[in-house]
Amino acid sequence: MQPILEVKDVLKKYSDKIALDHVSLTIPKGTIYGLLGPNGAGKTSLIRIINQITYPDSGQILLDGETLNLHHIRDIGYMPEERGLYKTMKVGEQAMYLAQLKGLSKAEAKKQLDYWFDKLDIKGWWNKKIQELSKGMAQKIQFVVTVLHQPKLLIFDEPFSGFDPVNANLIKDEILELKEKGATIIFSTHRMESVEEMCDYIALINKSQKLIEGKLVDVKREFRTNLYQVGVLTDDIQRLMVQLSQKFKMEQTSFKSLNNELQLEIDLGSAMPNELLHLLSANGQVTHFMEKLPTVNDIFIQTVSK
Amino acid sequence: MSILSLIVKREFIAKVRNKSFIIMTFVSPLFFVALAVVIGYLSSLKADVKQIAVHDESGWFVSQFESDEIYNYQDLSAVDVKMLKENVLEEKYNGLIYIPQSDDIKEYENKVTYISNDSPSLGFVTQIESLIAGKITHVNLENKGIDAKQIEEAQAKVNLNLEKASGESTVKGLNEIKILIGSLFGYCIMMFIIIYGSMVMRSVIEEKTNRIIEVIISSVKPFQLMMGKIIGTSIAGLLQFIIWGVVGGVLLFIASSVLGMNASSPAVSAEMLQQNGEASAQIISEVQNYVGEILSLPLASLFTYFLIFFIGGYFLYSSLYAAIGAAVDNETDTQQFLFPVMLPLMLGVYIGFVTVINDPHGTIATVFSMIPFTSPIVMLMRLPFGVPIWQVLLSITLLFGTFIMVVWFASKIYRIGILMYGKRPSWKELYKWLKY
Incomplete structure (x- = not known):
């Protein structure tokens, strides 16, 4: 299937520094795509280019196979990290205005707004000014104006920063629902927990260069450590330890358990898991056997600090 | 609606609804009119009449001083100058015009004194000067045997007519209007x-x-x-x-x-x-x-x-x-x-x-x-x-x-x-x- 967005060899320089150094990305349709990187890596620069707020010095961007142009503004919904609304404008008017700027007709905008206000249970806010709303309430409005023109591509820059847990959860569910309906979502973030949970694909940008890109599971596979956490109930710890140390590198570890077992982290090296399992089961009762997967956070730190 | 007109409309409405804009719009004219009224009222108020004592020892000039709305001249030539000065100090009079005795009318060009507590306005000084100069000129002319009346009659007043090269005539004050x-x-x-x-x-x-x-x-x-x-x-x-x-x-x-x-x-x-x-x-x-x-x-x-x-x-x-x-x-x-x-x-x-x-x-x-x-x-x-x-x-x-x-x-x-x-x-x- 054709990817919704292709970033091809994009170069962006500001007078004294390079913001994006020949970055290429492919974002498949209908996925949640995590754009990761430390602060100042170039994420926001890239997003601004995708939104046509700024333009690349060289390189190309294709949306749905077409070179990015002004018509695509309608197809993209963008919630910037620095978000805000007109404080003295009424919620309804403001949302109508922003929707019309995106190219919706008045009637369409009203219809969409009614749908979302109903869905998020914020109908009573129509005539309130933003400055009368709490921060969390304003964030809901912010989310609505980002999605209400039904864009194919949604870009959230640090989507959960500043949201309280209840609202963050609500927004998360809405985002997943939008994905179900066929939208593609780009998350730009340096908070890894949300990525772990939601993203299908990730790309890692550091110091204006793309370092990693791919399906989250593939990336994790690539970074797998072959470390296994095991728990064994055994009568003869001494013997087990001797046997194990002949074959594997290992160290003591601890994880939550209801048994009072021996807890180890074992580096499998080139061996197969079954070899370890056999050895363990020959010496006692195996209560825990699990591959220690690299977290996105691990991958992030490992790659960035390389 | 085009994007630009959407933005124009929003900006317009945002400005017009702004409270300070509304207040400015309706209060400023009130303020300016009030100011104009106050200024008009103040300028229509009659200034305090100023009492000016005239002590003319020569008797030549006193008749020249005619009282008007602002200055009331009193002929006090009979009163002692020292006392008049004290009166001025005590602010019984706003000022004293002191004209000493002299035989030669020419000397009066430098002899007249105005005594007051605060310095007089430039207009007042000029007015007094021209009054005295007028009288001196008058006397000078008569001394030389010229009838002052004839001179007055002979004086001409000129009005310069303005006309554009294109032929239309114009009014002098028009430049000010332009x-x-x-x-x-x-x-x-x-x-x-x-x-x-x-x-x-x-x-x-x-x-x-x-x-x-x-x-x-x-x-x-x-x-x-x-x-x-x-x-x-x-x-x-x-x-x-x-x-x-x-x-x-x-x-x-x-x-x-x-x-x-x-x-x-x-x-x-x-x-x-x-x-x-x-x-x-x-x-x-x-x-x-x-x-x-x-x-x-x-x-x-x-x-x-x-x-x-x-x-x-x-x-x-x-x-x-x-x-x-x-x-x-x-x-x-x-x-x-x-x-x-x-x-x-x-x-x-x-x-x-x-x-x-x-x-x-x-x-x-x-x-x-x-x-x-x-x-x-x-x-x-x-x-x-x-x-x-x-x-x-x-x-x-x-x-x-x-x-x-x-x-x-x-x-x-x-x-x-x-x-x-x-x-x-x-x-x-x-x-x-x-x-x-």
Whole structure:
């Protein structure tokens, strides 16, 4: 299937520094795509280019196979990290205005707004000014104006920063629902927990260069450590330890358990898991056997600090 | 609806709904009318009558001093001067004119003294001097055997007739009217630029501090946003100006009919009466002349030019204001950038009021009516005096050419600036932004 967005060899320089150094990305349709990187890596620069707020010095961007142009503004919904609304404008008017700027007709905008206000249970806010709303309430409005023109591509820059847990959860569910309906979502973030949970694909940008890109599971596979956490109930710890140390590198570890077992982290090296399992089961009762997967956070730190 | 008109509409509504805008719109004319009424009332109040003692030992001059509304002269030649001086000290009299005894009338040129506690006004001093000089001249003439009456009769009064080369005759006072019209136009433009230019600037800063700017410019081009802002604000401004005009006019009319005083006419006509000593019928005919002359000015074309220069000047300056707003995070940081913008504006007004009035077609006036940053003001002040059409067209061309360039530069700074937060940029950084 054709990817919704292709970033091809994009170069962006500001007078004294390079913001994006020949970055290429492919974002498949209908996925949640995590754009990761430390602060100042170039994420926001890239997003601004995708939104046509700024333009690349060289390189190309294709949306749905077409070179990015002004018509695509309608197809993209963008919630910037620095978000805000007109404080003295009424919620309804403001949302109508922003929707019309995106190219919706008045009637369409009203219809969409009614749908979302109903869905998020914020109908009573129509005539309130933003400055009368709490921060969390304003964030809901912010989310609505980002999605209400039904864009194919949604870009959230640090989507959960500043949201309280209840609202963050609500927004998360809405985002997943939008994905179900066929939208593609780009998350730009340096908070890894949300990525772990939601993203299908990730790309890692550091110091204006793309370092990693791919399906989250593939990336994790690539970074797998072959470390296994095991728990064994055994009568003869001494013997087990001797046997194990002949074959594997290992160290003591601890994880939550209801048994009072021996807890180890074992580096499998080139061996197969079954070899370890056999050895363990020959010496006692195996209560825990699990591959220690690299977290996105691990991958992030490992790659960035390389 | 097109994007631009959406933005214009929003900016307009945002401005018009603003509480301070509404208050300004309706309170300012009230304030100005109240001010006019107070000034009118104060100037119609009779000043305290000043008691002036005259001690004339010669007896030649005392009859010259005729009391009027302001000065009441009392012949106290019989009273001792020392006592009179004490009286002045005790403020029984405001002043004392002391004319000592002398045989030679010539000596009086330097002998008369005015004694008072506070220094007299220049007008009063001149008046006394001319009274005494008149009497001395009179006596001198009589001494030489010339009848002063004959001289008075022989004196002539000249009225210079003014006529244009094209043949129409004109009224002497017309120049003042032209200056008035020109100044009014120039002043209006300057006020408009300052008030609504900084309104544009504030609105840009507001969008930055509200952090909505990035949301907006992911939907529209920064240039559209900037132009929409400028146009929307100017429509709001025009509305405000019109309301000021109408409300002010109505209030002045009400005030003048209620208080039974026409704000300006009594003072002016009284002055005219005094100065010219003309009959009031003649004044009326002169006023009719003025009105006729104003109407004979090419008002339609003047107004058209006013609009053209107004639009050009306002857009030129307000795009600079918008760029300044984009470059900073808060209003306090705007000062260093505002100064170079205000400078040509002030220069324009200064040149307009000083140079154009003296010599509307002189080199300085002509040059500055060409320079785009001053031309909206200076050219408008020159226009009522009749400016060759090629100069007007050249000035308009330069103005709009510069306008396009400045808008281009401003929108570049605007485009970069709206996404920059934090440190106030230096001039060098602004220059860098132009190259992004």
